[in-house]
Amino acid sequence: MREARIPTEELMGSGHLACQGCGATIAMRFALKALGRETILVIPACCWAVIDGTFPHSAVDIPIFHTAFETAAVTASGVKAGLEMRGDFETTVVAWAGDGGTFDIGLQALSGTAERNDDIIYVCYDNEAYMNTGIQRSSSTPVGSWTTTTPVTNYKKRPKKNMVDIMAAHAIPYIATASVAYPEDLIRKFKKAKAIKGTKYIQVLAPCPTGWKLSPELSIWAARKAVTSKVYPMLEITENGNKLTVWKDFEPTSFKEYIKPQGRFRHLKENEIEEIAKGVESSWQRLLAREKMLASIPGLDT
């Protein structure tokens, strides 16, 4: 995770329309550095539908096809099939969607693409709510969080949907989580995904200062603390769902520290914070146990 080799070529311009400190923009910048020019993006309704800029401009230097909210995965499947029937087997096709377009409205089409194992990279830049429409809860919104549809008097009581597990159940060749705080790791994972045939799913934690009620300069800080506080584990699932590798080589930090500068958690009382922190720890332990369990079954990871 310490290897510092970031390509210098920029495929994303600075003239985009994102908010200050936008994690989704940083995610795109590094992802494109990993993927290179031979890439086509399929973007559904999400922040990036706007960040790209207004017609006739575009903030990225590769082709983008904007598509309807729930269709990122299958539109990408169609693009890939269309390219291959023209004899182009080289271009990487990437569906690039937010958590609403992935966890919620786009789940069905994504499941279809993954079940067919269509040869695309599906990226969910996860900012944990419907940020483009102005911060409404999604099924990716973590427990305890405020949004405009989960007001502080009735904050989100249910945990974040485990999208990684759902994708693992599809037995696809590559699944990874990444964080914009670890660009070298993010680039490595995108390069790895690019080299694998089949459906690849990468979920990138992309803090949203606007929606998280966080100072923009703390965006990367939060993306790092989410990992070190075990809220957002960095993992890879390979061998068609049979091998789980969890990154553990970090100094653990507290859940309380992670949520402190985020206004979306400000209403939580001490006991509520403790309760949620307990949940974070048990999810982490369950993840480690599964890693161990899968590794203990002989012949499973081949």
Added chain:
Amino acid sequence: MKKVVMGNHAVSYGVRASEVKVISAYPITPQTHVVELLSELVANGEIDAKFIKVESEHSAMAACVGASAAGSRAFTATSSQGLLLMTEMLHWAVGARLPIVLTNVNRAIGPPWSIWTDQNDSLSMRDVGWIQIYCESNQETQDAIPQAFKIAEEVNLPVMLVLDAFFLSHTYEIVDLLETEQVRDFLPPYNPEIKLDTNDPHSFGNLASPDYYMELRYMIEEAMNDARSVIKRVGKEFGEHFGRYYDMVVPYRCDDADVILVTSGTVASTTRAVIDEMRDEGIKIGALKIRVFRPFPFKEVSDILCSTKKVAVLDRNISFGNHGVFYQEVKSALYGKTDIPIIGYVLGLGGRDVTPKVIREIADKAIKDKNPEPYINWIGVKR
């Protein structure tokens, strides 16, 4: 080669002849045989295409949109609820100006569940921007597919081909099957100038401000208007290649007719038989089949209907609160051109059989009916 095939299989053979590169579809009664035969033709190599077997019709159209944007010829088939589920992506295909072809088997919409024919599914898509062509026989159903791609690829608009559930989809007729090699001269391979291309990167469909949106819509309307002459020319060219000519409308014994029955789909054939019978009795009656519904053939319809004394429009559909859809359209085509009576008849919904007897009843009634009360005549409704 002539073969006895069902309407659904005529669709699949039309797709085979048109060298489609990406097929994406989801099964629904009564369209299922289309996708079954296509699966077989792709599996045995008779069609060199990828078949994306999606989990919904919404995804079927999204996959076609992606494939077409990447520069490949794309096809899907559906019916009824499936077409409705596709609605959002039908709009997307139009806005993105993608020449996708879709065959829709006309089936009534639930509830209550009905698998039988009527036109409310396709006609509820009339304002979307798809060219719509209504087929009357299995031969037409097959022939329409290469024509549809030729039209679509010239005007950059998608084309919806429509056939009646069961009366065509499941009915076996003799069809002169098109051979791929023959069709190649008529329909060259699809190689669009504008497509997703990493050597020429563009952003397609991104946010357009009010300064641009209206012009892009205007261009769609221009393309729809251009399609009129393209459809006529392509129908003629098809005839020159294969001996079967197609046009926007098909008049039958209209020249000296006092009454003209306006029809579409399989009702058109039944009507012709009734016209012959009535002509034998000395009654001056004719029929006009509307083949192309979008763009609506205003000129053809008004040229033919203005010479008669009374028009009866047979609608296998209902636009609740405002007559049958063909009635509305015919009336608007004739507005300001004539003051002859135009009477609407709604019939055959949910697959209720439209027999020669039913058509005869309408024809006799139309001759007697005074304009224009009542506007809508519900035929055969048990009250």
